[in-house]
Amino acid sequence: MNIILKAAKIIDPDSPYNNQIVDIQIQNNKIIKIDKEINHADFKTVSLDNLHVSQGWFDSSVCFGEPGFEERETIEHGLEVAAKSGFTQVAIEPHSYPITDSQSIVSFIKQKAWGKATDALPIAALTKNSDGSDLAELFDMKNAGAIAFGDYKKAIDNANVLKIALQYVQDFDGLLIAFAQDESIQGKGVAHEGVESTKLGLKGIPALAEELQIARNLFLLEYTGGKMHIPTISTSKSVELIKAAKQKGLQVTCSVSVHHLVLTDKKLNGFDTRFKVLPPLRDEANRQSLIQGVLDGTIDCITSEHNPLDIEHKKLEFDQASFGTIGLESAFGALCTILPIEIVIKKLTAAKGLFHQKQYSIAENNQTCLTLFNPTGKWKFSKSNILSKSKNSAFLDCDMQGEVYGIFNNNQLIINKKI
Known part of the structure; x- marks a missing residue:
């Protein structure tokens, strides 16, 4: 999968781009370029409100x-x-x-x-x-x-x-x-x-x-x-x-x-x-x-x-x-x-x-294992937010902050909303 994550703020202390807002170009499960502005007609662009990314x-x-x-x-x-x-x-x-x-x-x-x-x-x-x-x-x-x-x-x-x-x-x-x-x-x-x-x-x-x-x-x-x-x-x-x-x-x-x-x-x-x-x-x-x-x-x-x-x-x-x-x-x-x-x-x-699992910092030429999220915005957790087959959540009606957009891992992009 070939994508570009647009205007993503990186939260990763191991990355040289930590706390920077950049575009991230991914090709075949590898980060091939990180820069302030990346455009490529053959790559799908992913643009989300206040997008933040971290290691998975x-x-x-x-x-x-x-x-x-x-x-x-x-x-x-x-x-x-x-x-x-x-x-x-x-x-x-x-x-x-x-x-x-x-x-x-x-x-x-x-x-x-x-x-x-x-x-x-x-x-x-x-x-x-x-x-x-x-x-x-x-x-x-x-x-x-x-x-x-x-x-x-x-x-x-x-x-x-x-x-x-x-x-x-x-x-x-x-x-x-x-x-x-x-x-x-x-x-x-x-x-x-x-x-x-x-x-x-x-x-x-x-x-x-x-x-x-x-x-x-x-x-x-x-x-x-x-x-x-x-x-x-x-x-x-x-x-x-x-x-x-x-x-x-x-x-x-x-x-x-x-x-x-x-x-x-x-x-x-x-x-x-x-x-x-x-x-x-x-x-x-x-x-x-x-x-x-x-x-x-x-x-x-x-x-x-x-x-x-x-x-x-x-x-x-x-x-x-x-x-x-x-x-x-x-x-x-x-x-x-x-x-x-x-x-x-x-x-x-x-x-x-x-647990002895490989860790990939967000840097060029590294394998892509990312979580996409927005840390801002307040909301209340309700039954409609439960995705599991079982519904036994202790957090029903609790105040929440931030939103998970999804992940990019194993060359797959999983996003919660249309882009």
């Missing part, structure tokens, strides 16, 4: 359901949603049936995603059937295309299993994902243990359930060496623990979800199960600590934590409903209401490096 965004935690839960979301349609939401790569969690715990399932996901504009990068289960007992076929799944290993929303209770896994994956430079939630402390909790859960009569999940697990996992990492990624942290103490571990030289990274940065447990007042997530939405003090962790670099990346669920799993009493919210469509708009655009872009692209 990477989401480190996305669920699509397939195989097994296609009624929630399919891989093909999910990747279309991701593209229109600005993501050029998504890491797909092993939240399917069967669980991604074998080379064949990893290959299935890669095959279903072949030729799409957005790349699907499978995260494989760390243990067989994600039951926490025996390690899955980690090396075989790595060779099939798995980019990391972790049991989705399940902590490894057996410390020795986690220790052996950390030691084993070092042989092939593997990345281990360690979700942090002590289930014995969580118990039957459904909301953050605090003032709001007490007022509403909901069983609480103490912050300690997350923090205790993180502390244990960091001790194991210090003992074994290797690399660990802690997904979707949610408390002030978690930020402190990870910051201290990094200062000690441990190879630990972490992420936070968009909804934990933007929303608090005050949203639970109506017992709306769209706000039932794991970890639970915390209070304002924890939210502010998470934002500070993003700003000071302790938190490495931000994820939409996209988890489509059908009404049979969400239209229930709060105690009975499943944990999870969709988030691809609302991620950028929600983040722009609380963070500077440079930080938003940095945290939406940082996971590429953490």
Whole structure:
């Protein structure tokens, strides 16, 4: 595909054109020229209001359901949603049936995603059937295309299993994902243990359930060496623990979800199960600590934590409903209401490096992997903005800022509007 992006402001610290408004000429998936004014009759021109471009965004935690839960979301349609939401790569969690715990399932996901504009990068289960007992076929799944290993929303209770896994994956430079939630402390909790859960009569999940697990996992990492990624942290103490571990030289990274940065447990007042997530939405003090962790670099990346669920799993009493919210469509708009655009872009692209994916700065002769967007303009997220098959969004009726136009990746231009 041959196109020229007209009057595009580049947001890319790695680019010599950072913060400049330029034309970008692309031919056969490569940037061939960047200049103030480019015109060529044989190239399609793309002109959009207040167009900004950055390196393509990477989401480190996305669920699509397939195989097994296609009624929630399919891989093909999910990747279309991701593209229109600005993501050029998504890491797909092993939240399917069967669980991604074998080379064949990893290959299935890669095959279903072949030729799409957005790349699907499978995260494989760390243990067989994600039951926490025996390690899955980690090396075989790595060779099939798995980019990391972790049991989705399940902590490894057996410390020795986690220790052996950390030691084993070092042989092939593997990345281990360690979700942090002590289930014995969580118990039957459904909301953050605090003032709001007490007022509403909901069983609480103490912050300690997350923090205790993180502390244990960091001790194991210090003992074994290797690399660990802690997904979707949610408390002030978690930020402190990870910051201290990094200062000690441990190879630990972490992420936070968009909804934990933007929303608090005050949203639970109506017992709306769209706000039932794991970890639970915390209070304002924890939210502010998470934002500070993003700003000071302790938190490495931000994820939409996209988890489509059908009404049979969400239209229930709060105690009975499943944990999870969709988030691809609302991620950028929600983040722009609380963070500077440079930080938003940095945290939406940082996971590429953490998960060993190639990064292409916006420069001449580089491969094209771009996200197109407008960081200005205020609006409200509504049902019409939901592109996913499932509609369980925690951001309905929330204020947004900015607009995603689409992506250019794998020599494909995906745009949300007519040009």
